[in-house]
Amino acid sequence: MTCGRTAATVPKAEATMSQTGPTKRALQTRLSSRGIRGFTLIELFIVSAIILILVSFSTPLFRKTFSDLELKEAAANITSFITFAQHKAVADEAVCKITFDYENKTYRLLIASGGAPDTAAQYVIPKDRFGKLFHIPQNIEIEGQSRDIFFYPDGRCDKTEIKLMNKNKKTLKLATTGTLGNVITTQE
DSSP states (O other), X not given: XXXXXXXXXXXXXXXXXXXXXXXXXXXXXXXXXXXXXXXXXXXXXXXXXXXXXXXXXXXXXXXXXXXXXXXXXXXXXXXXXXXXXXXXXXXXXSOEEEEEETTTTEEEEEEESSSOSSTTSOEEOOSSGXXXXXXXXXTOEEEESOSEEEEOTTSOBOOEEEEEEOTTOOEEEEEEOSSTTOEEEEEO
């Protein structure tokens, strides 16, 4: 006994190692007798093909839905901006206007620094966050009756219509009523 092991420890270790082999085989035998097995490569390909077909059919529906949501959001943003401009005109006791650039799909708020709402009045860009240039999404077409909507200190505004249309030919029409800056949104 020169290796330092005792006779009692060697058989115990060998017995433990020899039990792992039969235990593993016994477990495999029990699983296969129950019919439990993994997926084959063909089954995985079939499931992947089914998922791919479902995705390919649903993608156009998602695009249409996204386009419609984008149109509604653009209309809601313009409506909110019109309401804000009306409130700003009343609060500041100044004539305000929203100027639309239909070709570049932008709009902006301007405030009169004095004078009547005509070409002689000087308009300045507000210094707050509402003085920035707002953009309409590229997938949305916009057209309107006039480039400017004026808002007066007594709460009135110009009557006008703005049409927004997406690539699905869905159209929303925004119409200001002239009183209290109300905006009526209708779908055409």
